[in-house]
Amino acid sequence: MQYGFGAPVSGALSSPDNLARIAVEGEAMGYDYTTISDHVVIPRDIEARYPYSDTGEFPGRSRGDRHEQLVAVAFVAGKTSRLRFVTSVTVVPHRPAVLQAKMLATIDVLSKGRLTFGIGAGWMKEEFEALGVPPFAERGAVTDEYLMACRELWTKDDPRFDGKHVKFANVLFEPKPVQKPHPPIWVGGESGPALRRTARLGDGWYPIGTNPQHRLDSMKRFAGGVERLRRLTREAGRDPAKVALAYRVTSWGKSLPARADDGERRLFSGETADVVADLRAFRDFGVGHVDFSFDGNTPEAMVANMRRFREDVLAKV
Numbered sequence: 001m002q003y004g005f006g007a008p009v010s011g012a013l014s015s016p017d018n019l020a021r022i023a024v025e026g027e028a029m030g031y032d033y034t035t036i037s038d039h040v041v042i043p044r045d046i047e048a049r050y051p052y053s054d055t056g057e058f059p060g061r062s063r064g065d066r067h068e069q070l071v072a073v074a075f076v077a078g079k080t081s082r083l084r085f086v087t088s089v090t091v092v093p094h095r096p097a098v099l100q101a102k103m104l105a106t107i108d109v110l111s112k113g114r115l116t117f118g119i120g121a122g123w124m125k126e127e128f129e130a131l132g133v134p135p136f137a138e139r140g141a142v143t144d145e146y147l148m149a150c151r152e153l154w155t156k157d158d159p160r161f162d163g164k165h166v167k168f169a170n171v172l173f174e175p176k177p178v179q180k181p182h183p184p185i186w187v188g189g190e191s192g193p194a195l196r197r198t199a200r201l202g203d204g205w206y207p208i209g210t211n212p213q214h215r216l217d218s219m220k221r222f223a224g225g226v227e228r229l230r231r232l233t234r235e236a237g238r239d240p241a242k243v244a245l246a247y248r249v250t251s252w253g254k255s256l257p258a259r260a261d262d263g264e265r266r267l268f269s270g271e272t273a274d275v276v277a278d279l280r281a282f283r284d285f286g287v288g289h290v291d292f293s294f295d296g297n298t299p300e301a302m303v304a305n306m307r308r309f310r311e312d313v314l315a316k317v
Contacts, residue, residue, distance in 0.1 A: 001283045002032035003314055004086060004291030005306055007076060009036055010066040018299040019072070020079045025303045027083040029310050033116065034076065035088035035248070035291050038069040043126035051123050052210050052250070058124070070095075070103050077111035085111070086291070088248065089120040089188035089206070093139050094131055097146040097166045101153040105177045113178035118206050119147065120188040121197075134165055140193055141165075147185065147201050154182040186246055190214035190225065199232035204244035204289075209267060218264035219281060222247075226285075246289035247282065272312050279317045 005026050008014045013022065023034055049056030067075075073085045085107075092100070108115040121143040122128065128136040142165050149166040152159045153173045160169040177183055187194055187202035190211045198205045207225065209216040216222045230240035249268050256269035267278050282290060292309065296302025 004033040033084035091122040108177040
């Protein structure tokens, strides 16, 4: 099983020196990948509900200093040599399909094949409106079409596409990504549409357990989600074994309730030994990737927390 950490792209820790230090030291500690989040602008007034909190409040809504995701990925790639990067997640409709495909292919080539393309359809209507992209209500269809266009550009010598939102032909698209057939596509989200998108187009499923509408915070719930995914993948004519399982952990330890509201043990709650046991259960279940968010007001504090977690938890799995 591979382990990742979240790289800061906003606030004081996202300064060039701090971001580089956290990425480099995370790589040196043995973390396998880092995750980088995506918002281009944060509207001052947000009516849309954030999917991953019980209140619907977006935790970063008061913070406007935020790096563009793909530029930040390229920056971190230039500071490291082994660490992989997961876009966590790219809001696919926010960038034109052909330009997005080119940026991602360039990152994959220049990093020597270290990119994982984590994707989502987006949740913040106000951000869509500020960016002037296709309508928020069409985001699911736009996401699917953009992904198919990216795959066409990444894999075909004479790429052509004739969709509602993307059209191209008679173009040269080189160089292709280093990874073949293309960088892995991990589909974020826990809803029915996200599961269907994973089944049809994804190389991996990348949920967060804390979505109040689709909780995956107990092993029973997570296993149920995986079973639904496998059924949908078979119905789509694909082998479920070809779809990797990943999971994002936003908090853990004694601060969490011991039980999820289905009465089962809440994943990653409790003592260090309990978190180790959950990771072992995930490994045995077939989860290949798990990543964590780490606190810290300074780069020294964040790096120390990453190292402590590596030694106290991950080394015992």
